[in-house]
Amino acid sequence: MRRSRTSSTGVAAGFALATIACVALGQGSTVDEIAKYRQALQDGNPAELWEARGEALWKEPRGPKRTSLEKCDLGLGAGVVKGAYAQLPRYFPDADRVMDLETRLVYCLVTQQGYTEVDARKNPFGSGNERKSDIEALVAYVTSESRGAKMNVSLDHPRMKEMYALGEKMFYFRGGSHDFACATCHAEDNKRIRLQELPNLTTRDGAQKAYTTWPAYRVSQGELRSFQWRLYDCFRQQRFPELVFTSDASIALTTFLARNANGAPFDAPAIKR
Amino acid sequence: MAGLLARRLWCAAGIAGLVGCAMAPSDAEIGAKATAVMKASFKEAGQAKLDRLDQDETQRVCSRYAGKEIPKDVAAVIEQQNLATIRYPADGKLVGDWKNGERIAQEGRGKQFSDDPAGPVGANCYACHQLAPQELSYGTIGPSLYRFGKLRGYTDEARRYAWGKVFNPDAFAACSNMPRFGHNGILTEQQIRDVVGLLMDPVSPVNQ
Numbered sequence: 001m002r003r004s005r006t007s008s009t010g011v012a013a014g015f016a017l018a019t020i021a022c023v024a025l026g027q028g029s030t031v032d033e034i035a036k037y038r039q040a041l042q043d044g045n046p047a048e049l050w051e052a053r054g055e056a057l058w059k060e061p062r063g064p065k066r067t068s069l070e071k072c073d074l075g076l077g078a079g080v081v082k083g084a085y086a087q088l089p090r091y092f093p094d095a096d097r098v099m100d101l102e103t104r105l106v107y108c109l110v111t112q113q114g115y116t117e118v119d120a121r122k123n124p125f126g127s128g129n130e131r132k133s134d135i136e137a138l139v140a141y142v143t144s145e146s147r148g149a150k151m152n153v154s155l156d157h158p159r160m161k162e163m164y165a166l167g168e169k170m171f172y173f174r175g176g177s178h179d180f181a182c183a184t185c186h187a188e189d190n191k192r193i194r195l196q197e198l199p200n201l202t203t204r205d206g207a208q209k210a211y212t213t214w215p216a217y218r219v220s221q222g223e224l225r226s227f228q229w230r231l232y233d234c235f236r237q238q239r240f241p242e243l244v245f246t247s248d249a250s251i252a253l254t255t256f257l258a259r260n261a262n263g264a265p266f267d268a269p270a271i272k273r
Numbered sequence: 274m275a276g277l278l279a280r281r282l283w284c285a286a287g288i289a290g291l292v293g294c295a296m297a298p299s300d301a302e303i304g305a306k307a308t309a310v311m312k313a314s315f316k317e318a319g320q321a322k323l324d325r326l327d328q329d330e331t332q333r334v335c336s337r338y339a340g341k342e343i344p345k346d347v348a349a350v351i352e353q354q355n356l357a358t359i360r361y362p363a364d365g366k367l368v369g370d371w372k373n374g375e376r377i378a379q380e381g382r383g384k385q386f387s388d389d390p391a392g393p394v395g396a397n398c399y400a401c402h403q404l405a406p407q408e409l410s411y412g413t414i415g416p417s418l419y420r421f422g423k424l425r426g427y428t429d430e431a432r433r434y435a436w437g438k439v440f441n442p443d444a445f446a447a448c449s450n451m452p453r454f455g456h457n458g459i460l461t462e463q464q465i466r467d468v469v470g471l472l473m474d475p476v477s478p479v480n481q
Contacts, residue, residue: 162298169307172339174332176325177384177459178452179443183339185414193400193412202340235315239384241325242318249314252307 034195034273047140047217047269050224054141057134063113072108074101074142085146086266089255091157098163100254102228103246105138124245125229128222139215139226146266151212153259160255167256170249171201176239182253184238196273201257208264211257216270224269227254304337319386331355335448348447356444358456359437367432367469374471375478377464378404384459396439396454396468404471405478414450422473423480435469 058069058081074084075092089100095107102124109120126133155161174181185193186201200206215226225233231250235243243250298306308328317323328336331351338347361367380395382388399408403417425431437444440455454460460468471477 162303165298165303166307166310169304169336170311172336173307173311173328174336174339174448175328176321177457179332179335179457180452181336181339184450187340188414191412191414193414194410196412198414236385236387239321239325241315241321241323242386244314244316247314248310252310 034197045217045269045271046222047144047215047224047271050137050140050217051144051269052141053132054137054139054144057138058141063109063115065112065114067112067114069105069108069112069138072104072112074104081142081145083146083149085143086149086151087153089153089160089163089251089258091159098159098251098255100227100246100251100258101139101142102135102226103251105135105142106246121245125225125232126223136215136224136226136229140224140269143215143266143268147268149266151208151258151261151264151266153255153262155259163252163255164259166248167252167254170253171256178239180238180240182234182238201260204260204263207257207260211261212264212267213270213272215268216272219271219273320384320388320390321386331443331448335443338448343447351447352444355441355447355453355456356437358453359440359444360455361433361436362462362466367436367466368473369463369466369468369470371467371470371474371477371479373464374467374469375405377460377468378471379408394459394464396452396460396464398468398471401451406481407478418472418479420480422475422477427473427475432469432473435472436465439465439468 058072061068071078073079073092073094074081075087075090076082076084085101088104089098091098092104092107097103099107106117106120109115110117121135123131123133124135126136153160155164171182171186174184182201185191185198186206189200189203189206191198191200199210201210211227214230215224217224228245228250231253232243232245235241308326312323312326315323315326331354334347334351335343338344343351377396378398380393381397381400383392383394383397388394398404398418399411401412401414403411403413403419404421406419421435422431425434434445438451439460441453442449442451443453452459454468455462455465471479474480
């Protein structure tokens with residue numbers, strides 16, 4: 001717990017005020033005002049609650065095997081959490097698969113703690129107060145341990161190279177009732193949907209700013225959201241069917257975006273509207 | 274797919290250790306594999322069935338050239354094919370109720386797996402365009418449409434252009450970012466008429 005905490009009610013009230021202020025100020029200064037609002041929120045990020053719960057979930061003996069996740073190998077050796085997220089996704093020989101963090105966590109829940117595949121992946125995203133996701137808490141903890149680490153996703157392994165190439169193709173895949181691709185909204189600088197700025201994910205700068213600020217606590221949802229959720233909800237709005245949690249398409253797109261963010265210091269869990 | 278697999282096996286068979294894999298998969302092979310992986314990575318939900326991933330010719334060609342400039346002859350074919358899909362109303366009435374058009378332009382729901390299949394279905398024009406100046410919360414992916422009719426003149430030609438553009442924008446600009454609202458069955462004929470009203474009625478706030 002590095003920072004003081006603000007109650008989520010206070011955050012929500014601040015958000016409402018900021019929204020009114022933005023509308024009153026009009027177009028010219030709106031983007032600046034939203035940036036100031038984000039800055040103000042950084043002082044008390046409820047993501048810390050997820051980080052603390054995730055750390056406990058990581059260290060407690062759990063599951064049918066009554067073991068902790070402290071021997072889970074996130075790519076830097078058994079139990080090494082510090083800096084691991086900044087080098088994901090990566091190819092894991094033990095699973096013979098390219099994995100992002102969420103896929104690797106499911107793998108560890110199964111192989112180390114003895115959960116079934118179905119149990120390990122049944123609750124990927126929380127839905128407000130009545131059902132919290134353990135995966136999202138673990139994601140918050142693990143990613144928080146990479147804060148400040150430089151993004152460093154290697155494509156040296158041929159399977160990583162292939163995943164990156166597939167992710168790039170998927171980024172431009174137009175489909176569905178609306179002809180949308182990721183690129184429809186994320187391939188030009190300085191564009192907005194309504195007042196929401198859109199990162200240009202085809203540029204180094206855009207990919208760095210976007211990728212290094214997920215996961216994030218979403219004020220409007222009262223939930224911490226993982227990168228898997230980010231992709232799932234983008235595709236929902238793209239009018240695609242439902243992206244399967246930890247599917248190869250989700251890992252390919254994550255590989256494409258994470259690699260494009262290489263060199264930037266990781267700075268999440270963040271907070272977003 | 275088979276080619277890609279064969280090459281990987283070939284690489285694994287021992288060449289890799291000596292000189293690395295000499296032949297990278299072609300762009301077309303990666304594209305084909307990406308499509309196959311996509312299809313295996315989604316499940317149907319609500320009204321969004323897996324056929325949403327079955328690309329038509331326009332989607333396929335536009336995906337291939339995305340991020341690069343589309344050759345002029347390819348763009349011309351796409352525009353021609355899409356132009357042929359535009360259906361004008363049998364009664365010839367192109368301009369509907371701008372007030373209803375404004376509601377459709379504001380409505381962001383429709384066709385998402387989280388949306389009620391019974392509706393409402395909107396066009397969400399403000400997500401990407403400026404229209405009526407009273408609405409400050411507009412996006413910038415598309416051009417401003419403020420004074421759309423006033424600038425072009427309230428001619429039959431301009432009204433037909435507005436109708437065609439909402440029905441199928443790829444007829445006028447290949448691989449447009451804008452959905453093909455009529456061609457893809459997102460909006461009904463009456464909804465298109467009302468959106469055209471928002472753009473082309475002289476009393477619409479868009480034209481003040």
